[in-house]
Amino acid sequence: MSTVDQMQQGLEKALQAAAQADDRELAGRVREDGRRLVFILLGLLRTSRLHDKDNAAFETPSKEFATTLNALLDLLGAVHVVCVEDQIYVNDIRLRGNPREQQMIEAFVQELARHRVGGISFHGALQPDAVREIAQAVAGKPGDESPRAALEHKLSGLGDIALSGTHRFRIGGEPTQQRKDYEEAMKRGASVVAEAVQNLAADRIPNPLPIRRVVIDMVTSLREDPVDGSLEPFRQTTGRAGEQHLLSVTSLALTIGEALELPEGAISDLGVAAMLHDIGYTKVPDRTGHCAAGARLLLRQRGFHEAKIRRLLMVLEHHDPYAPRDEEGTSGLRRSERMPCLFARILRIANDYDLLVSPRPGQPPPMSPSMALAHMWSARETEYDPNLLALFAQVLGLFPPGTLLELTDGRWVLSVSGARDKERFSWPLVRVVREADGTFSDATEEIDLYETRTHLRPARILDPSKMGVDVGKQVSRRKARDEEGGADEEGGADEEGGADEESK
Amino acid sequence: MDEQQDNLSTATETDLETPVLEEGGVPPVPDDGSVPPGTDEGGVPPGTDDTGIPPPDELDDVLSMADGEEAQRGTSKRHQQVSGVLTQMARVARSFLLYDPRNKAIHHFLTSLLDNLVSCLKDGAIKLMVQPFELWYEGEVVYLNRDRERSLAFRFYRDGVRGLHFLPGFHWEELAKLLEILSIRYTGVHQHEDDVVTLLWKANFKNLEIVAVEGFVPEDEEEDEEEDLRALSLRFDAEAGGPGKRVGGGPGADPEAAPLPDDVDLPPPHLPKKVKPDWVDVPVHIKARYRSEVSAAALPSDCLRLVRHMRRQLDDPQERWKYGDIAHLFKEIREFLLVSEHLGPLQRFMDIVAEMAKAEPPPWDQTRRMALDDLLRGCGDDHAVRKLLHSIPVEERQLDPELLAVIKRACADPFNAVLDGLAKEHGSASRAIGRQMLEELGKERVEELQQRFDAVEGHVARDLLRVIARIGGEQAAPFVARQCSHEDIEIQGEAMRHLKAMPYSGQVGRAIFEAFKTAESERRTALLDIMKHTGDRRFVDNLARLLEKQGSSISSSDAVQIGRLMGQLGGERYLEQWQAWLTPKGWIRKHLGGSAAQQIAAAVALSEIPVELAEKTLRGALKVADTAVQPFIGRALSHHRSAGAGKEAS
Numbered sequence A: 001m002s003t004v005d006q007m008q009q010g011l012e013k014a015l016q017a018a019a020q021a022d023d024r025e026l027a028g029r030v031r032e033d034g035r036r037l038v039f040i041l042l043g044l045l046r047t048s049r050l051h052d053k054d055n056a057a058f059e060t061p062s063k064e065f066a067t068t069l070n071a072l073l074d075l076l077g078a079v080h081v082v083c084v085e086d087q088i089y090v091n092d093i094r095l096r097g098n099p100r101e102q103q104m105i106e107a108f109v110q111e112l113a114r115h116r117v118g119g120i121s122f123h124g125a126l127q128p129d130a131v132r133e134i135a136q137a138v139a140g141k142p143g144d145e146s147p148r149a150a151l152e153h154k155l156s157g158l159g160d161i162a163l164s165g166t167h168r169f170r171i172g173g174e175p176t177q178q179r180k181d182y183e184e185a186m187k188r189g190a191s192v193v194a195e196a197v198q199n200l201a202a203d204r205i206p207n208p209l210p211i212r213r214v215v216i217d218m219v220t221s222l223r224e225d226p227v228d229g230s231l232e233p234f235r236q237t238t239g240r241a242g243e244q245h246l247l248s249v250t251s252l253a254l255t256i257g258e259a260l261e262l263p264e265g266a267i268s269d270l271g272v273a274a275m276l277h278d279i280g281y282t283k284v285p286d287r288t289g290h291c292a293a294g295a296r297l298l299l300r301q302r303g304f305h306e307a308k309i310r311r312l313l314m315v316l317e318h319h320d321p322y323a324p325r326d327e328e329g330t331s332g333l334r335r336s337e338r339m340p341c342l343f344a345r346i347l348r349i350a351n352d353y354d355l356l357v358s359p360r361p362g363q364p365p366p367m368s369p370s371m372a373l374a375h376m377w378s379a380r381e382t383e384y385d386p387n388l389l390a391l392f393a394q395v396l397g398l399f400p401p402g403t404l405l406e407l408t409d410g411r412w413v414l415s416v417s418g419a420r421d422k423e424r425f426s427w428p429l430v431r432v433v434r435e436a437d438g439t440f441s442d443a444t445e446e447i448d449l450y451e452t453r454t455h456l457r458p459a460r461i462l463d464p465s466k467m468g469v470d471v472g473k474q475v476s477r478r479k480a481r482d483e484e485g486g487a488d489e490e491g492g493a494d495e496e497g498g499a500d501e502e503s504k
Numbered sequence B: 001m002d003e004q005q006d007n008l009s010t011a012t013e014t015d016l017e018t019p020v021l022e023e024g025g026v027p028p029v030p031d032d033g034s035v036p037p038g039t040d041e042g043g044v045p046p047g048t049d050d051t052g053i054p055p056p057d058e059l060d061d062v063l064s065m066a067d068g069e070e071a072q073r074g075t076s077k078r079h080q081q082v083s084g085v086l087t088q089m090a091r092v093a094r095s096f097l098l099y100d101p102r103n104k105a106i107h108h109f110l111t112s113l114l115d116n117l118v119s120c121l122k123d124g125a126i127k128l129m130v131q132p133f134e135l136w137y138e139g140e141v142v143y144l145n146r147d148r149e150r151s152l153a154f155r156f157y158r159d160g161v162r163g164l165h166f167l168p169g170f171h172w173e174e175l176a177k178l179l180e181i182l183s184i185r186y187t188g189v190h191q192h193e194d195d196v197v198t199l200l201w202k203a204n205f206k207n208l209e210i211v212a213v214e215g216f217v218p219e220d221e222e223e224d225e226e227e228d229l230r231a232l233s234l235r236f237d238a239e240a241g242g243p244g245k246r247v248g249g250g251p252g253a254d255p256e257a258a259p260l261p262d263d264v265d266l267p268p269p270h271l272p273k274k275v276k277p278d279w280v281d282v283p284v285h286i287k288a289r290y291r292s293e294v295s296a297a298a299l300p301s302d303c304l305r306l307v308r309h310m311r312r313q314l315d316d317p318q319e320r321w322k323y324g325d326i327a328h329l330f331k332e333i334r335e336f337l338l339v340s341e342h343l344g345p346l347q348r349f350m351d352i353v354a355e356m357a358k359a360e361p362p363p364w365d366q367t368r369r370m371a372l373d374d375l376l377r378g379c380g381d382d383h384a385v386r387k388l389l390h391s392i393p394v395e396e397r398q399l400d401p402e403l404l405a406v407i408k409r410a411c412a413d414p415f416n417a418v419l420d421g422l423a424k425e426h427g428s429a430s431r432a433i434g435r436q437m438l439e440e441l442g443k444e445r446v447e448e449l450q451q452r453f454d455a456v457e458g459h460v461a462r463d464l465l466r467v468i469a470r471i472g473g474e475q476a477a478p479f480v481a482r483q484c485s486h487e488d489i490e491i492q493g494e495a496m497r498h499l500k501a502m503p504y505s506g507q508v509g510r511a512i513f514e515a516f517k518t519a520e521s522e523r524r525t526a527l528l529d530i531m532k533h534t535g536d537r538r539f540v541d542n543l544a545r546l547l548e549k550q551g552s553s554i555s556s557s558d559a560v561q562i563g564r565l566m567g568q569l570g571g572e573r574y575l576e577q578w579q580a581w582l583t584p585k586g587w588i589r590k591h592l593g594g595s596a597a598q599q600i601a602a603a604v605a606l607s608e609i610p611v612e613l614a615e616k617t618l619r620g621a622l623k624v625a626d627t628a629v630q631p632f633i634g635r636a637l638s639h640h641r642s643a644g645a646g647k648e649a650s
Helices: A003-021 A024-050 A056-076 A099-113 A128-139 A147-155 A178-201 A208-224 A227-234 A241-259 A264-275 A290-298 A306-317 A342-357 A369-378 A386-396 A471-491 B003-009 B056-064 B077-098 B104-121 B152-158 B172-187 B196-203 B221-231 B284-292 B296-315 B323-337 B340-358 B368-377 B382-390 B401-410 B414-424 B428-441 B446-455 B458-471 B473-485 B489-499 B506-518 B521-534 B538-553 B556-581 B596-607 B612-624 B630-649
Strands: A079-084 A087-090 A119-122 A161-164 A167-171 A404-407 A412-415 A429-434 A446-448 A458-462 B126-130 B134-137 B140-144 B161-166 B208-218
Touching (some): A003 B104, A003 B172, A024 A099, A056 A079, A147 A161, A178 A241, A208 A227, A208 A264, A208 A306, A208 B196, A227 A342, A241 A264, A241 A342, A241 A386, A264 A306, A264 A342, A264 B196, A290 B296, A369 A386, A404 A429, A412 A471, B077 B104, B077 B126, B077 B140, B134 B152, B140 B152, B152 B161, B172 B196, B323 B368, B382 B401, B414 B458, B446 B473, B458 B473, B473 B506, B489 B506, B489 B521, B506 B521, B521 B556, B538 B556, B556 B612, B596 B612, B596 B630
Antiparallel strands (some): A079 A087, A079 A119, A119 A161, A167 B208, A404 A412, A404 A458, B126 B134
């Protein structure tokens, strides 16, 4: 087959796949209702400049706006109208229009920009009267000093509305604070996961696209500093333990996916699936039923996409053991068909590791990462895929990041690196958290145990909860200090990181 | 509104692929019913212009109609070259709105684009800046289209692409990937899983650097934060596609509630033993095997795995799922599997669904059986057969027995289903396989095929005729022979191509001769060739009578062809007759009788008979023939001598 034939076949398949993945009905409805919403609001703004708010001219459009908004809220949960340059998106779907409609879109953007507003989010239904008030407020004179704050003040009490600043497209390669990327991605991840959980719990249609964007950012930042992924179980990116579990498991799963050198498409699919793997708990509080419940929630998404198929499989199989058990209806299947799918096998490792090492409110203290890995290692071949666990161990090392160790000289240190390579599997980079004399340190001193292995080595693994060390806090400090160090290097600032003394 | 999708859905209607029969020649038909070697479907040899594609000059017209691109731009030759490539790229990406991706026209566009791009990159990288309606290259606008819906620049810009750097190593696979992304954007399909930024990230280009927006951000972050503080409002996290900290909502929702409990998945797994982990190498081939589990090739088996899960859920009395709630998933999977490369998984899918449909439905889902039957029928309806046929790879020529098995199993009337599918199919491979299926399914239904043939036209009729010719045997031969007189010249050609391989009879001969009498000059050659192939000497008598009655209306070149056949087929048996035709008539015996065509044919016929008398007759005729006929007799004489010399030598 010629090169061009191959191109043609590839193009045909890509177009077919795209068409199969499309939920045209949903996209069409959001686009149509979104456009109606924007144009009615623009009409109301213009009417507000001509008439008093009690004028009958407001009646029909206000009702229509409220009805349209309520329909969208039923469909999507929150409705986000976001202006970016001369374009408007309603929950990720760009409004298209003919040249005249484009003028109206741009006029709407300008109306909001007067208040330094670039987006309105509606989190709840509105009454027609409130719609009039909103129109009056937006059409009114902007505040002098802080127009957006002034508008927000006017809107308070009218409904569950949030305003955002104006936006522009961000260009790839723009100078960004690289060292913050992972935490920024995780913060966005926390926000996106929270919204996804809320929406799915309310029986709304899954929207994987915002999650995928965050996952891609996470993957990009993990490539810069892979240790971040294995430290996530100790962080408190979100205050909610359930959502933190989703984030931690996602980070760990991506770490394994990277070690396996999964292609870009698959690794982002893995991340999206991991973010949603326990979504069934929003419907069923017990461990046995949440997989099916989660699949049922995700099944509300229409359109065929390989990511959806693999996501559903992962949700259904992520607690299954590696070694297949004989179950009803599986007798005729090959072994590979009876063992969990790849994503589920990866997730099983990430999930159990997080369950073993991350603290949960009201629960007994978690296990040391080193102990957790050792326990899991005993279940290779039975519970866990041995090759995937081996890859995970290659990343984590004998003393995974977050492990508290006592050295032969009596100092306490925290492991802050993975295995790095075969030679250094048992010799991580560590930071001193307590001196030999019992003084807690600010964890700035870093030791490479591989370099010191002849005279300084781990003596024993410590239980942080018994030793009064908050690993999560130390991990956050490590990051903060790294960033300061980075800023110092770049900007030449001379301010020292003033870490608190930690008393036992 | 989605006019682009509407356009896409009608793409096959405008297919440009209209292969025609090569004029004059009748290439042999291979036994497998495939296209003869060296010809395209329907007999068009490669390299001819008659491929159904407008010639290159017209191609530009087809694609440039109202597309809004301004003429090739740039002051230098290099700028103009880049401009040409970009204009072409825009047209190719848009062409998927008009044409089926496997159309020959698309093939032509892609070949041309690839050649031009490769040639352009030989002179160095192409670094483009993207503006809303323009693409800039080294300080000049090299592409300009102000039509938002058609402009390549606007597509890039709107999707967040701000710069494109094509590097000299840019490979065709990368071009294909870029065109895939562009085409998806042009067709207006909304992707719930991906947007252009995620698609570009996944594509992982090595020789194409893309400066793309990565979502959107506050215009002025510092000022924005101050505003936030003043307003004590919740911050907006636009990159997540919506507000950040303010979550959920909707009617009756409490944004502060946490629907995911804190004790998710607890208690932790109980793993009593500890074993010291060690570094264990995972060989490269093992990693590759794992990666293959999430490749496109593994997706069909993942679908089946999911279907089995769904089946268990549907039968679980604890879960009490209803099929209707997840029917869309089964339909989506069925549609995905309904392609020729997934026939095995499709069969297994049908097995599972059939088993489900056969089982007694549970009390909570009594309507399940009907819906499952409906799902199964959808594996063999018109749409399904069409989809299966259409998905056959362009290089495929042999019918996969599994495809036939699927069709037989899934369709209530496979024969008519394939007939209907073939009627709508344009792809040459699909049609070849469709014909082979009909050959399998229609052995006992040749009459129905003939009836259907009479009701259709164009390539469908040609396909049916080919099937009839191949399976119809003796009974169908006269029918095929009659099509040599069909009003459609291409069907004439199709019939002629097959006649040689079909059983011969007097009926066939009559039909061939009838066709010969009315055929255009080019077709006569082919028909004479068939007559020769039959070996039936009755053709000689008929042709002689035709020359005697209508000789004046037969051209010299036709007469030559007729004469050659008469000589080859009739041999010495007709020597006297041809001699008589070339013997001067009248009392002075200085003029030949009959028409010029008659004289020429007789001369050529004699030249094919290796006897002395034939040469003598030719020599005599040469002296008395009209000046218009003399050259033909001279050539016949020369041919006879050289043939005779050849014989002596041999």
